[in-house]
Amino acid sequence: MTTGDNRLLDDLRDMWRLVDPPPPGLTATMIATVAAADLDDEWELLVLVRDSADEPAAQVRGLGTARMLYFNAAEGWSLEAEIDGDQVRGQLLDLDDLSGVEVTLETAAGESWTTGLDEVGFFSIQAEATGSIRFTVRRGQAVASSRWVEI
Amino acid sequence: MGTMVTMSEHRGAGGQLEESPWDKARGAFVAWRAGDATAVDDLVSAMTPVLWHVVRAYGHDRESAEDVIQATWLGFVRLHQTIEDPQAVASWLITSARRGAAAHARTARRAAPVEDETLASVLPDEVSAETVAVLDDEASRLWGAVTTLxxxxxxxxxxxAFMDRPDYHSLSQDLDMPVGSIGPTRARCLAKVRTALTTGGER
Structure with missing residues (x-):
């Protein structure tokens, strides 16, 4: 392959982009197609089902400043997390195989912390979890993320 | 006019080349796998125009091309976990679109046997006269040369031209050519373009 051939191919590519561009709405249609194709089947979402910030303080069982978050995955397992200052503790429940599972805590500011689980599914992370945070659970190829939660 | 906008989006404001769609696709796919759920939109935005050109190369009209591209993305949703090397996501999508385009062409021929010859010889809905009229000199000379091929x-x-790293092996299957002949055929086709450019002159 010569440089001249490559340059001519580049020119041809630019020409085709001009001569026969995709219809204006094509990309938007395809984004909608992918979104509607229920990516959640494979790309699971951790859905926030309970948040101590939404509950009367008295029900938080004397946890004081701690923030409790409960997420459900569509597959049936769940993640509980307690955020207390720079300590984030939690547990994955109803997950059959805990081996190789990793939990990642991220802040919208770009910091992230990843840890494994102990034999009963507990994890503990020392992290400055402030601002917007989210959890991601990886099990081999399967990944489930929560939406961002304001702390 | 819209076509000119497409061009200026491709080149940066200072005339430099922006990150290629294939590189954007790799970055977006890696980010998506790392947990950024919105990155899949960037992947679709980067690769849909590329898939358009790949599918249109097979002579599909605009509607069929859209169908093939949509099927490609639905296949991606179903099978993306089988893409072992995230760097290969653009090639994976292009290969899938090429296969879809080739299969769609076969089905169309079977469905309309009477029009077989017409379908094989015509690029339907190719390019309007208005589009050609707004091309700059360089593009219109190239377009003229390509129409002689x-x-x-x-x-x-x-x-x-729209492949990330040309994969001659899978191309040979899809285009029904021996692997060894693709390089030489490509060189011959480019030589024909050059000849047409010099002899065709102003066209």
């Missing part, structure tokens, strides 16, 4: 050359060059 046979269908096989036109298809091969357009597909290769």
């Amino acid at each position: 046979d269908e096989r050359c036109r298809k091969l060059l357009r597909v290769i």
Whole structure:
């Protein structure tokens, strides 16, 4: 392959982009197609089902400043997390195989912390979890993320 | 006019080349796998125009091309976990679109046997006169040269031009050519373009 051939191919590519561009709405249609194709089947979402910030303080069982978050995955397992200052503790429940599972805590500011689980599914992370945070659970190829939660 | 906008989006404001769609696709796919759920939109935005050109190279009209591209993305949703190397996501999508385009062409021929010859010889809905009229000199000379090529050359060059790293092995299967002949065929097709550019002159 010569440089001249490559340059001519580049020119041809630019020409085709001009001569026969995709219809204006094509990309938007395809984004909608992918979104509607229920990516959640494979790309699971951790859905926030309970948040101590939404509950009367008295029900938080004397946890004081701690923030409790409960997420459900569509597959049936769940993640509980307690955020207390720079300590984030939690547990994955109803997950059959805990081996190789990793939990990642991220802040919208770009910091992230990843840890494994102990034999009963507990994890503990020392992290400055402030601002917007989210959890991601990886099990081999399967990944489930929560939406961002304001702390 | 819209076509000119497409061009200026491709080049940066200072005339430099922006990150290629294939590189954007890799970055977006890696980010998506790392947990950024919105990155899949960037992947679709980067690759849909590329898939358009690959599919249109097979001579599909605009509607069929959209169908093939949509099927490609639905296949991606179903099978993305089988893409072992995230760096290969663009090639994976292009290969899938090429297969879809080739299969769609076969089905169309079967469905309309009477029009077989017409379908094989015409690039339907190709390019309007208005579009050609707004092309700059360079593009219109190139377009003129490309129209002198046979269908096989036109298809091969357009597909290769939009491939990330040309994979001659899978191309040979899809275009029904021996692997060893793709490089030489490509060179021959490009030589024909050059000849047409010099002899065709102003066209």
